[in-house]
Amino acid sequence: MIAVRDVYFTYPSNVEALKGVSLTFRSGDFVAIMGQNGAGKTTLVKHFNGLLKPTKGAVIVDGIDTREESIAKLSRKVGFVFQNPDNQLFCETVEDEVAFALRNFGFEKKAIQKRVEWAINLLGLTRYRQSSPFMLSGGERKRVALASVLAWDPDVVILDEPTIGQDYEQKEKLRQFIVQLNAQGKTVIIVTHDVEFVAECNPRVVLMAQGKIVGEGVGKQILTNRKLVAEASIVPPQISQIFMGLTGFGLPTDVIDVYEARDILLDFLERSS
């Protein structure tokens, strides 16, 4: 689906943001790209819909080199939800906002109506369809931004820092929503440093530090690997921190799921009593 081949990228200001990154995403993958600020996460995902073109190496989306295709064409396949919804909202109503991209992609009027309806319902925005996006709360604005991307039904959905500024309930809803999207066969890529959120979603994890990939694998292995986690300057999820402190009792250290942890602890207590 998306193949990243030894990509280097240097910004015009001569900052080398990516230094030889290679990765493959298959259709239906669910991947979290993690790492500290300035590790090159956002720079990397901006290559997937052609917003940035590699200085060296190549990014292949569905067999097409991103350097040979327009951003608009690539975006049709790869939807990108930006971190800050205020960077894209400009229409008078939520409905128009969601329809904006559909018009750009040249959908027919009837199809636009149907898709807008669908996307607005999907994200629970029916009440606000005639409101101005600027009057909505932060969480709602974020959902409008998400709806405006999902409306054209891209095969790949990239979410840049989806959890920032969201309360617990919104986060939980978002998690269910992402899992559901993935279950429907969409490739979902999230960029985040919210370890707890990743631990709950349990996707494949790609760790980045200083423009390179330092670790890749299932969340369980990556997020509980102290060395890797320290290299990427993130903290393991709280659950695995507890288990790391309990190694003396012969408990496993690669636990990130709360329910799994509960089962292991109950089992352990039963055995020891």
Place this chain on the structure above:
Amino acid sequence: MSVFEGFRFRKVFSRVHELDPRVKFFYVCAVFVIAVMFNQLLPLILLFFIQLPFVLVAGVEREWIRSMKGASFLAIMIFLFNFVFTYFYTEYPTFPPSSSLLEYSLAMTLRFLVLVESFSIFFLTTSPDRLGLALEQSHVPYEFCFAFTTAVRFVPVLAEEAQTIMDAQKARGLELERGNFIKRIKNYIPILIPLIVSAIRRSLELAEAMESRAWGATDKRTNLYVLKIKRGDYILAMISICMLILAVYIWIFLRDQIPPLIPLITT
């Protein structure tokens, strides 16, 4: 956004950076006046090259070249407009256009480049803080100084934000380069609205932050750093004055004797 790059200050230190902003501004004004006084090619070329040592001493070559590149489009426009319009206005049926016309157009272009050059040297080597300080010590009311420094400081921030907004809208299929002239202008609406909204939001936040840090609590502000005129500043001021006097002298007595360059080269 590349034009703004030239006006973006980076924290580096050199002899030029340490010069007093007031003196540097006087120098820029002197260059400005001289550039406007002459419309012959030779003095403008001299003026262009006289300033290069500043760029080298300050070590801002790359940023400077970038801002000159940014100005090149406008420079080409200025050249074409001058050349084409003056040609049709003065020489029209005769062909080819005379070398003096070419020289005049080149001089006008170079005048623009000299101005961009001197202003970008000034902004590249003067931090917004020192600039504000200079204004304050020149008895400009503090409200104006603050507004000015804030504006200068937020130009790169806004430029960066505009870039992000452009990316966000391009990711939603917006093609800025598509359509006829009017459509192309309309294409920028999805970029301008979020930009303006966020600028207003930012200014409200800034106002609140200022209030909570006791903005305007006392009439007479004091500063941690105070600008003092040093030896280097006197030298630059002297250089500027000498340049001005020389320029005025040439302008009054030798104006008609400045040789045109193109005949000199071609013969």
